[in-house]
Every structure is written in structure tokens, then in C-alpha cells.
Amino acid sequence: MASSPDSTSPKPTFTYPTNYTFPHHRLQRVMKDSSKTPIVLVACGSFSPVTYLHLRMFEMAKDYVRQNTDFEIVGGYLSPVSEEYKKAGLLNAAHRVAMCTLASEETSTWLTVDPWEAFQSYQRTAVVLDHFDFEINTILGGVKTAEGEARNVKVMLLAGSDLIGTMSEPGVWSYRDLDHILGRYGCLIVERAGTDMDQATDSLARWRHNIHIIPQLIQNDVSSTKVRLFLRRGLSVRYLLPNPVVDYIEDRGLYQDEAPTEKGKERRDSISTPKKDVPSAS
Numbered sequence: 001m002a003s004s005p006d007s008t009s010p011k012p013t014f015t016y017p018t019n020y021t022f023p024h025h026r027l028q029r030v031m032k033d034s035s036k037t038p039i040v041l042v043a044c045g046s047f048s049p050v051t052y053l054h055l056r057m058f059e060m061a062k063d064y065v066r067q068n069t070d071f072e073i074v075g076g077y078l079s080p081v082s083e084e085y086k087k088a089g090l091l092n093a094a095h096r097v098a099m100c101t102l103a104s105e106e107t108s109t110w111l112t113v114d115p116w117e118a119f120q121s122y123q124r125t126a127v128v129l130d131h132f133d134f135e136i137n138t139i140l141g142g143v144k145t146a147e148g149e150a151r152n153v154k155v156m157l158l159a160g161s162d163l164i165g166t167m168s169e170p171g172v173w174s175y176r177d178l179d180h181i182l183g184r185y186g187c188l189i190v191e192r193a194g195t196d197m198d199q200a201t202d203s204l205a206r207w208r209h210n211i212h213i214i215p216q217l218i219q220n221d222v223s224s225t226k227v228r229l230f231l232r233r234g235l236s237v238r239y240l241l242p243n244p245v246v247d248y249i250e251d252r253g254l255y256q257d258e259a260p261t262e263k264g265k266e267r268r269d270s271i272s273t274p275k276k277d278v279p280s281a282s
């Protein structure tokens with residue numbers, strides 16, 4: 001583990017993977033409309049593997065932001081979770097970062113993968129957002145308006161409603177972290193089939209002003225769990241994920257083995273999934 005990249009800068013309390021530099025090649029450094037508030041979207045998750053729905057969340061957010069807010073999106077980041085997260089079906093960090101990089105670099109012009117979280121010990125989401133805030137605002141100095149005025153970028157969490165649903169489950173998030181994430185930063189929540197949005201956000205009402213709900217107008221419930229299930233059964237996953245990611249998986253024979261903790265998750269998923277959605281390979 002290396003120390004902070006700039007030991008003279010304030011708040012050097014983060015840990016860093018070896019040889020890490022914050023990727024900012026796609027960060028829009030000059031705003032298009034100085035009357036707006038610049039924001040960066042950060043999606044935290046397993047991305048095992050990354051699907052079109054993960055990428056689609058950013059596009060939905062882009063439309064929502066343009067139509068309903070005074071924000072201007074200046075960047076979008078996928079932040080794959082550390083291997084230490086030990087979630088069912090979680091492939092090693094190198095593969096997940098590689099697949100997210102293929103997906104973002106080859107299908108979009110504005111999304112970036114930040115490997116900071118993936119290649120080190122588990123980092124809570126509150127700390128991940130602090131890391132982005134630090135790199136973008138403290139180290140890079142934020143963005144500039146067309147007139148040259150420096151502006152701080154508002155970092156915001158982009159998540160599906162299932163993730164926000166876990167914020168009301170006891171023991172998953174600390175109140176302090178929720179207050180930090182939803183109070184200080186804020187989030188955009190994409191509706192996801194199977195999660196009752198009212199139930200998911202009821203107990204988060206005190207931060208309502210900072211929570212933006214994005215309806216999913218075309219229902220699509222692709223999940224990484226279903227993709228892993230298909231792969232284990234020898235079924236095609238093409239057009240559920242970007243082609244370069246499908247090729248990456250096939251070339252390496254990934255997701256063929258059942259992870260020891262996967263069984264329960266698979267059972268839960270097939271209960272809520274009509275049989276025709278997850279057919280058996282013949």
C-alpha cells in the first residue's frame with residue numbers, strides 16, 4: 001500500500017493501491033453552462049460482470065439531470081468494490097476492472113473506471129465519495145467556468161433502488177455514513193424492478209432534498225447474478241453486456257464455476273424470476 005500521492009496536500013488520510021493515479025482523462029474540466037452546478041456521478045458496485053444496465057444508469061441520469069435539475073454532469077465513474085467485499089460471484093479485482101474499462105472506453109465517450117477501491121482493502125461508500133471529492137476538488141482544483149472561475153464539483157452517488165433499499169436495513173449502513181452520503185453528497189436513484197421505491201426511501205426522508213429518483217421508463221432487469229447463471233449453464237449473454245466484455249469472459253472461461261456462496265443467491269433470483277428468463281442449457 002503506498003501513501004498519498006501528494007504528501008503536502010491536506011487530508012492525506014486515504015490509503016492507495018500501488019502506482020495509483022486518479023484517472024481524469026475524461027473529466028470535463030471546463031463547464032458548458034456556468035449558471036449550473038457541476039456534478040460527478042459515482043456508481044459503486046460489484047460489476048461482476050458489468051452489464052448494459054450499469055452503463056444505462058448513467059444515460060438515464062444524464063437525461064434526468066438535463067430535464068429536472070440545475071446540475072451539469074462533468075464526469076461519470078464506475079468504482080468496482082474491493083475483493084475483500086466477499087460477495088457471492090465476486091470475481092477478482094483485476095478482471096472486474098478490466099471488464100469495466102472495456103465497457104466504458106469502448107461504448108461511451110464520458111465514462112471512466114476508477115480502480116482505487118478495487119485494488120485495496122474494503123472501503124465504505126462514504127469514504128469512496130470522500131476520495132472522489134478529494135481527488136477532484138482538492139488535488140485537481142475542481143473545474144472552471146468558461147470565464148475561468150474555479151468551481152467545486154458536487155460528487156453524487158448513482159445507484160439502483162435495491163442498493164438504496166439496503167439503507168433502511170438495520171446494520172448495513174451506519175447513520176453517520178448515511179448522513180455523510182445523503183446529506184453532504186446526495187444521490188440519484190434509478191428505479192429497479194422488484195424494489196418498492198416508497199419503502200426504499202421512506203426512512204431517508206430527512207435527506208429528501210438531496211435524493212433524486214429516476215424512473216426506469218423501459219423496464220430492464222438485467223442483473224449480474226442472472227448473467228453469471230446463464231454463463232454457468234452455457235447460455236449466451238451476448239447483447240446483455242457489451243461485446244468486448246462478452247469476448248473477455250469467453251476467452252478466459254470466466255464464471256464457469258459456481259462460487260461457494262452463490263447457491264442461496266441463485267435460488268432467491270430464480271424464485272423472483274419467471275422460469276423462461278433463466279432457461280437451462282440443453
Ligand SMILES: Nc1ncnc2c1ncn2[C@@H]1O[C@H](COP(=O)(O)OP(=O)(O)OP(=O)(O)O)[C@@H](O)[C@H]1O
Pocket residue numbers: 043044045046047048053054057089158159160161162163190191192193220221222223224225226
Ligand atoms: N437492472 C438494474 N436496474 C437498476 N439498477 C441496477 C440494475 N443492475 C444494477 N443496478 C445498480 O448498479 C449498481 C451496481 O450493482 P451491482 O454491481 O451490485 O450489480 P447487480 O447486477 O445488482 O449485481 P449482483 O446481481 O451481483 O447482485 C447498484 O447500485 C445496483 O442497484
Ligand SMILES: NC(=O)c1ccc[n+]([C@@H]2O[C@H](COP(=O)(O)O)[C@@H](O)[C@H]2O)c1
Pocket residue numbers: 044045046080081085087123124125126162163166172173174177
Ligand atoms: N456501509 C457501506 O458503506 C455499504 C453498505 C452496503 C453496500 N455498500 C456498497 O454498495 C455497493 C453495492 O453493494 P451490493 O452489491 O452488496 O448491493 C458496493 O460498492 C458496496 O461497497 C456500502
